[in-house]
Amino acid sequence: MHPKPLATARVRDDGFADRGAEVTRFESFLDASFAFTITLLVIAGSEVPDSIAKLVNALKSLPTFAASFLLIALFWAGHDTWSRRYGLDDRRSRALGFLLIFLMLVYVYPLKMLFGSFFAWISAGALPAKFPINGVAELRAMFYTYAIAFGTLGGTMALLYWHAWRQRDALALSAHEREVTRGEIVRWALAPAFALLSAALAWSLSDRPAD
Amino acid sequence: MHPKPLATARVRDDGFADRGAEVTRFESFLDASFAFTITLLVIAGSEVPDSIAKLVNALKSLPTFAASFLLIALFWAGHDTWSRRYGLDDRRSRALGFLLIFLMLVYVYPLKMLFGSFFAWISAGALPAKFPINGVAELRAMFYTYAIAFGTLGGTMALLYWHAWRQRDALALSAHEREVTRGEIVRWALAPAFALLSAALAWSLSDRPAD
Amino acid sequence: MHPKPLATARVRDDGFADRGAEVTRFESFLDASFAFTITLLVIAGSEVPDSIAKLVNALKSLPTFAASFLLIALFWAGHDTWSRRYGLDDRRSRALGFLLIFLMLVYVYPLKMLFGSFFAWISAGALPAKFPINGVAELRAMFYTYAIAFGTLGGTMALLYWHAWRQRDALALSAHEREVTRGEIVRWALAPAFALLSAALAWSLSDRPAD
Amino acid sequence: MHPKPLATARVRDDGFADRGAEVTRFESFLDASFAFTITLLVIAGSEVPDSIAKLVNALKSLPTFAASFLLIALFWAGHDTWSRRYGLDDRRSRALGFLLIFLMLVYVYPLKMLFGSFFAWISAGALPAKFPINGVAELRAMFYTYAIAFGTLGGTMALLYWHAWRQRDALALSAHEREVTRGEIVRWALAPAFALLSAALAWSLSDRPAD
Numbered sequence: 001m002h003p004k005p006l007a008t009a010r011v012r013d014d015g016f017a018d019r020g021a022e023v024t025r026f027e028s029f030l031d032a033s034f035a036f037t038i039t040l041l042v043i044a045g046s047e048v049p050d051s052i053a054k055l056v057n058a059l060k061s062l063p064t065f066a067a068s069f070l071l072i073a074l075f076w077a078g079h080d081t082w083s084r085r086y087g088l089d090d091r092r093s094r095a096l097g098f099l100l101i102f103l104m105l106v107y108v109y110p111l112k113m114l115f116g117s118f119f120a121w122i123s124a125g126a127l128p129a130k131f132p133i134n135g136v137a138e139l140r141a142m143f144y145t146y147a148i149a150f151g152t153l154g155g156t157m158a159l160l161y162w163h164a165w166r167q168r169d170a171l172a173l174s175a176h177e178r179e180v181t182r183g184e185i186v187r188w189a190l191a192p193a194f195a196l197l198s199a200a201l202a203w204s205l206s207d208r209p210a211d
Numbered sequence: 212m213h214p215k216p217l218a219t220a221r222v223r224d225d226g227f228a229d230r231g232a233e234v235t236r237f238e239s240f241l242d243a244s245f246a247f248t249i250t251l252l253v254i255a256g257s258e259v260p261d262s263i264a265k266l267v268n269a270l271k272s273l274p275t276f277a278a279s280f281l282l283i284a285l286f287w288a289g290h291d292t293w294s295r296r297y298g299l300d301d302r303r304s305r306a307l308g309f310l311l312i313f314l315m316l317v318y319v320y321p322l323k324m325l326f327g328s329f330f331a332w333i334s335a336g337a338l339p340a341k342f343p344i345n346g347v348a349e350l351r352a353m354f355y356t357y358a359i360a361f362g363t364l365g366g367t368m369a370l371l372y373w374h375a376w377r378q379r380d381a382l383a384l385s386a387h388e389r390e391v392t393r394g395e396i397v398r399w400a401l402a403p404a405f406a407l408l409s410a411a412l413a414w415s416l417s418d419r420p421a422d
Numbered sequence: 423m424h425p426k427p428l429a430t431a432r433v434r435d436d437g438f439a440d441r442g443a444e445v446t447r448f449e450s451f452l453d454a455s456f457a458f459t460i461t462l463l464v465i466a467g468s469e470v471p472d473s474i475a476k477l478v479n480a481l482k483s484l485p486t487f488a489a490s491f492l493l494i495a496l497f498w499a500g501h502d503t504w505s506r507r508y509g510l511d512d513r514r515s516r517a518l519g520f521l522l523i524f525l526m527l528v529y530v531y532p533l534k535m536l537f538g539s540f541f542a543w544i545s546a547g548a549l550p551a552k553f554p555i556n557g558v559a560e561l562r563a564m565f566y567t568y569a570i571a572f573g574t575l576g577g578t579m580a581l582l583y584w585h586a587w588r589q590r591d592a593l594a595l596s597a598h599e600r601e602v603t604r605g606e607i608v609r610w611a612l613a614p615a616f617a618l619l620s621a622a623l624a625w626s627l628s629d630r631p632a633d
Numbered sequence: 634m635h636p637k638p639l640a641t642a643r644v645r646d647d648g649f650a651d652r653g654a655e656v657t658r659f660e661s662f663l664d665a666s667f668a669f670t671i672t673l674l675v676i677a678g679s680e681v682p683d684s685i686a687k688l689v690n691a692l693k694s695l696p697t698f699a700a701s702f703l704l705i706a707l708f709w710a711g712h713d714t715w716s717r718r719y720g721l722d723d724r725r726s727r728a729l730g731f732l733l734i735f736l737m738l739v740y741v742y743p744l745k746m747l748f749g750s751f752f753a754w755i756s757a758g759a760l761p762a763k764f765p766i767n768g769v770a771e772l773r774a775m776f777y778t779y780a781i782a783f784g785t786l787g788g789t790m791a792l793l794y795w796h797a798w799r800q801r802d803a804l805a806l807s808a809h810e811r812e813v814t815r816g817e818i819v820r821w822a823l824a825p826a827f828a829l830l831s832a833a834l835a836w837s838l839s840d841r842p843a844d
Contacts, residue, residue, distance in 0.1 A: 035243035246665035
């Protein structure tokens, strides 16, 4: 753990000293991975449209793309804020950062599929889904997927803040910074909690065969 | 908003102090996304040619590729200039930056298609288009697409400069810098204005069925 | 060879002065390549699943993806540690760095295939492989591939540390740093040694035709 | 043009002051683009092999991949050296840098094809080419492609050095630095000269129909 001396650190709007202003190589690795992941959302299953009909159809997947984009941006910004606040670049921070990249890469396609089905459902089919949800069993499977994705990603962020919390003395966190750190642990831990809840809800649905 | 102290800032050729010389993580995220977007223009629908005929055919899409490349480079350079001038890295700057990435990713394929049709048209078919424009209805649809893409991208840039303008006192902008900032807002806002105009033009065309 | 003056260097947990804190352009090139390679593992042969069955099937390739991901992360972290420790950015360092990128790009698909077959084998087919291993001849071919990949990658890392070792005086390495450097040479050179051993083992297997 | 004050610049092994140590955003944009381009060489036309035969076949394209990789690395290193030596980040430097990216992206597939045919030819077919060269007309077309690619890329590098040469007083280049700069202009300008020569050679070949 290598916090920068506090004297040289600026204080940000959120009351945190700027411990991680210097971009580390791990951060630029993570940034590149997340930037690719966001771009993957466009590549995957896309091609340059060769008719007006296809162009219009492609534009209909905009809400799905926007939702996936926002989700990835949310977790990228989460990690960016975390690393700016504490400037940690130790073995555990990296392991958790790699885990975040891994989970993001794993979920990017399932989440795109999920959002597609979701928007097809709330638009009553006006926005096309690549696959329709047939029956409760499949609905349950989708709930599980979403719960696992959101839960593990949020859980990783909570672990990152927990890791910073354990080093609060070495980092010389101020009273305000300690309070915010505690708050962030709770805030991100809500994701796995919510995930467990929605999984439990999905479980409670009766299992009727789809036709 | 975290402007760097003016004392350490160099002054550039355009008369602006160098407030954003230090590369932030958001900037490197945006850079990677734009670099990837430019590369997408090559990947998408391309493959290693396996005959001389295909090689020649691939080279015929050069003007389309160049036009798309220039457009992306234009907006990347726009954001780069903006962030060097003001060095803003707050929540709103990032939201607008993410919007720029999002719009760029959304438009990259439709624009490639548009430019392809355009060059096929002005070369009277010597340069092949992936799809021909059939009738006025499709021409109108293409105008709309172009207008929306160029308008929203330019509008986002205008909002970025507007955001800097609102903080002109906190940033301690000089009289010259204020003048240039006002000019940039107008310059970029011309894009959505022009877009609305061309959309209105397209609208005014009579809607005859294509055959 | 341009070591930074020792006075300005912080000392890290591993007892090494921080000679390479400043990110060079070659490092960011290498980072982008590795980040892209990791993302390739997802793209390659993947597509947005369009049914629950396909989603479940895609999730079954998770162990393969995780193993490949870990291997790439291992070598990236290896290079990152190396360059932070010695801060070398000379012609030879770059040549070896380029070699690392090249080997990684070459092996990414074969390794994904290898891990897939491995997990299909240890799960007795519960996790599907893209291709089954038919007979000893093919098993031997896979061993060779794995041995060559792991051996050459590890060998490149050993050469990097050997390169730093030869400059131990110019770098003003401490006694502790010299000891660790020697240890790293041995540690990474174990990979090609192990590779030769496993290749020899594969060679010794009798060559019966597969059916 | 914004050279850093000479006082803070280190002197490198090549006798050049380190004017461009600080990584600019344009450089990281160029780095990301080149890193993608190198990775494209793997993606394009590749897929995770699903049999031993395909694995062996994929490994046979190694020389082609290595040659393309080396060529891209050569030009990347050329630009990196240039920007470290002069630290120029003005409009013209960027325009030429964008041109380098553009040309690289345009040529990546044709060059892969060229190298593939070349290695198939010198190995008398042991290494497979995606397409065979049929007759002198096609051989000539390949010469042209190679000449144009290598010539324009080298020409762009020569222009970059020429741009630095014109600012030799503003950059306060030493006598040694001026000499090297002149040498680099000549060295890179050899590429287009050689290209014109090989194009002339190809032209002089008689044009017999292929069968």
